[in-house]
Amino acid sequence: MGSGVDPSLHAACEHARKDDERSRRREAPRVCTANSLARYWADDKPYVEDTEVVALPSFLSAADIEELAMAVSLGGKARNAGWASLSSTLQGVPHDVAFSDVHVALYLHRDGYFQTSHRELFCKCIAAMREQASSLCDPKAPLHVRCIEFHTYAEGGGLIEPDHRDNGSVLTMSALVSNPRDTSGGHFVTFSFGQPVVHELSRGDALLFSSERLHNVSTVAGGQRCALVIELWVQPTNSRDRFS
Ligand SMILES: O=C(O)CCC(=O)C(=O)O
Ligand SMILES: [Fe+2]
Numbered sequence: 001m002g003s004g005v006d007p008s009l010h011a012a013c014e015h016a017r018k019d020d021e022r023s024r025r026r027e028a029p030r031v032c033t034a035n036s037l038a039r040y041w042a043d044d045k046p047y048v049e050d051t052e053v054v055a056l057p058s059f060l061s062a063a064d065i066e067e068l069a070m071a072v073s074l075g076g077k078a079r080n081a082g083w084a085s086l087s088s089t090l091q092g093v094p095h096d097v098a099f100s101d102v103h104v105a106l107y108l109h110r111d112g113y114f115q116t117s118h119r120e121l122f123c124k125c126i127a128a129m130r131e132q133a134s135s136l137c138d139p140k141a142p143l144h145v146r147c148i149e150f151h152t153y154a155e156g157g158g159l160i161e162p163d164h165r166d167n168g169s170v171l172t173m174s175a176l177v178s179n180p181r182d183t184s185g186g187h188f189v190t191f192s193f194g195q196p197v198v199h200e201l202s203r204g205d206a207l208l209f210s211s212e213r214l215h216n217v218s219t220v221a222g223g224q225r226c227a228l229v230i231e232l233w234v235q236p237t238n239s240r241d242r243f244s
Pocket of ligand 1: 174227
């Protein structure tokens with residue numbers, strides 16, 4: 001594991017290193033289909049871990065971030081997954097799903113809310129994803145919204161499981177909404193040749209990547225981390241969660 005990587009990512013880093021070795025020896029599948037969620041070999045596609053992670057610095061403006069906060073508080077008003085042991089710091093955060101006591105997400109695409117009520121910001125996000133992704137997928141491929149999620153991680157939260165990929169999606173964008181000065185830990189991590197790459201993001205910065213690339217979020221050690229996450233896929237637009 002490279003220096004400076006949170007120890008909570010030890011297992012994920014070990015997995016990434018071994019997976020990279022096996023993949024380069026062609027002993028492990030290198031590509032996922034976008035349709036069946038199955039992973040398979042494909043000689044005509046680049047190895048997904050060698051594809052670019054596109055940085056979009058200052059992608060969200062201060063006004064965009066204010067608008068997002070409104071979308072969460074008004075659009076997600078009173079939504080709560082009913083997770084009994086949810087951390088008290090997340091009790092007032094609108095959410096549809098709790099991944100743990102300290103990590104929740106709100107589906108902003110539910111019933112097309114974000115697409116209709118925040119159309120300009122939605123179009124800005126999708127246009128950037130399509131325009132900046134020419135190295136990641138066919139620019140003309142018809143892609144639809146799989147999910148538009150607002151994630152909140154409280155202290156102790158993270159996305160540390162080994163082999164985390166957004167299987168089934170084509171493009172993922174993660175934009176940092178919280179101010180990293182108010183958060184300790186909670187770094188977005190990808191892997192290059194099996195080694196962790198810690199992305200030092202400022203508020204409003206976004207990353208765009210092939211959804212099937214390995215990625216993690218190191219454990220938040222203090223404060224909260226908030227991020228807007230958008231996934232596009234070839235299947236029809238979802239209007240409920242990640243799967244429907
Ligand atoms: O919080 C993030 O930036 C990424 C979240 C993520 O990768 C996921 O929910 O699949
Ligand atoms: Fe993910």
